[in-house]
Amino acid sequence: MITRRTLLTTTLAVAALPAFAIENTVGTREEAMAMAKRAHDFYNENGREAAIAAFMDPADTRFRDRDLYVWSMAFDGMMLAHGATAALAGKNLITMRDVDGIPLTANAVKVAQESGTGWIDYKWRHPETGEVLAKSAYVMKVNDDAFVSVGIYLP
Template identity: 45%
Template sequence: MKRPFSILAPMLFGFAAALPANAATSGTKEEAVALMGRAVERIQQVGVDQAYKEFSDPKGSFVDRDLYVFCLNMDGVMLTHGSNRALIGLNQKTLKDSDGKTFIAEFLRVASTTGEGWVDYRWANPQTKKIGSKSSFVKKVGNDMCAVGVYLK
């Protein structure tokens, strides 16, 4: 007679083994803050122009799964974007999320008033193409504002 555990064990271990792989496809808030720290260091090392080129490389070291760096000037013009280069040069200040929130204006407000913080909004995940909850860590960096967002579960 087989024991119930011997029947369930392979299923449980198979499920548990799948968890880290799924979790690894999405970045965490801690990883977003760390990526922002690396971005700020890179700007200090090589200057804004070179760093922003690196941030816009979708295969570069500033894009990690669904985490990427993007920066805007304080007027709302996109200066670099790790997921969508087509946005560079466009004024995004009045851009609204799926709920009508002008989240870029909120990024700029947070950067200019507190220097850094989290902003929540709804946005399409570039991996799944589905609208979901996102939170971006925004930081005033020199004359600009940079951010790294996390897609929330």
């Protein structure tokens, strides 16, 4: 016999499933920071060329997970690797601005050079949906020449 309490508990549990499923499809700040640290360490241990190849490999789950991916840039604005948009690699994006005019590349370079690590905020096209969304990216200086970054899409 199904009681009201059992029915209510089951209904609440089923209603929570879509939120749980959505929540697990996007990366968190902590996961972005951890991926950036992995990318930082890999870059320093294996060198620039190996890091670029790994960051650009869509099958390398160390540097790509759900909507999280690594991008790496030289301090002059040259995109070394972009895990979601390979066409950006090899382009100088120092003057790039988001849809609201925020100089995201210059901001990322500034954080890396001045603080070593930190967050920047901007808007970016989601690689799966194509929708322009608010995003925060964790920037981590690798050496005197470059940095790595991993961003999260904000709700």
